[in-house]
Amino acid sequence: MPFILLSSLANIALGRGFFRYIDTERYNMLKMFTFIKASLSLFWPRDLVFRVTPKKADESIIRKDRRELLLHILLIGIILLSISIAVSNLIWKSFYDAESISIYVAIFWSIYNVVMLVVTILYIINRHYYRQKYRFPVKVRLQIKVRDSEWVTTTTCDISRHGVCITIFDNYQFDDDKISIILELPDGPLKAECILDSSVLQPNGFRKLGLTFQPFAQKEQNRLLYFLFVNLPRDAFNKQQLVPNYTSINDLKFPIKQ
Incomplete structure (x- = not known):
């Protein structure tokens, strides 16, 4: 003892x-x-x-x-x-x-x-097994295309190599399960086509969407990997943030015009 x-x-x-x-x-x-x-x-x-x-x-x-x-x-x-x-x-x-x-x-x-x-x-x-798709908790500005070709700005909940999770108002509708998004990464916008995997209604009137990336150019994949495995850990350490936040327009070198 x-x-x-x-x-x-x-x-x-x-x-x-x-x-x-x-x-x-x-x-x-x-x-x-x-x-x-x-x-x-x-x-x-x-x-x-x-x-x-x-x-x-x-x-x-x-x-x-x-x-x-x-x-x-x-x-x-x-x-x-x-x-x-x-x-x-x-x-x-x-x-x-x-x-x-x-x-x-x-x-x-x-x-x-x-x-x-x-x-x-x-x-x-x-125990839960997270090895297959590790998700990085990070807030990034994101534009998503909804019905009638309207683009809506929202924020990510987490990002992985294979997809992204976002929250959006429940009243928005989509033309089909294929959804276009633009991730506003610090080094510039990243456009991707996604498949809607999951949709869960939240108590506050928002809906949480799980999107899986469709195959895109190797250059864009490298940008995403560099952001997740280089920029993100470095900024989290420097800013002492458990969930790094890139939603401010000042964080973007090439902000997208609305």
């Missing part, structure tokens, strides 16, 4: 506000068997096999995550068995002779480990 208290205080003091005890313990539980396997490779070396990191969180990846939890579930069973043996030994002295205080301490830490293992398993079971 003193070790845990002292190490937690040290981590809190040196963690600059980012230390989370439960998250750290959960990570330690998850890496436990991986580290054991790595240590065993020192005595039973095997040929290394290169595997490409999956870019899509399909059912096979989810099933693999579930399989990795089998050892943790087995460990929970073993610990619960040991707790039942310790309790029965306290009552009937049926297995071994030991001081009661040492058995109580062992039971306490066993229960603690079971709780942390259960928390870890529930975290993996309930």
Whole structure:
């Protein structure tokens, strides 16, 4: 117990506000068997096999995550068995002779480990898989073409390599599922054709639209990638903004005339 208290205080003091005890313990539980396997490779070396990191969180990846939890579930069973043996030994002295205080301490830490293992398993079971299409939370001015060739200015909620999410008044209609947009990036407008993937009505009378980019020129793709992976992280760091905002007309080198 003193070790845990002292190490937690040290981590809190040196963690600059980012230390989370439960998250750290959960990570330690998850890496436990991986580290054991790595240590065993020192005595039973095997040929290394290169595997490409999956870019899509399909059912096979989810099933693999579930399989990795089998050892943790087995460990929970073993610990619960040991707790039942310790309790029965306290009552009937049926297995071994030991001081009661040492058995109580062992039971306490066993229960603690079971709780942390259960928390870890529930975290993996309930986790969301965002690997396929990472979305950058950023506000960018955007023009969207609605019915009767009218262009409406709005703001993005997030942008990815494959699409964009926006909010718009619910009373606007579109000619079809193919929608034209103009993203007002800091280095100039980016025009794209999109497919309407999702449409969700919000309580405030707005509608949230999920748009998927249709294939466009390689030059424009490179501009979008440069904005997402270079400009955006740099500006977020410099401005200390969790959600960078480019909606001001002063942020644009080449603003679009209305």
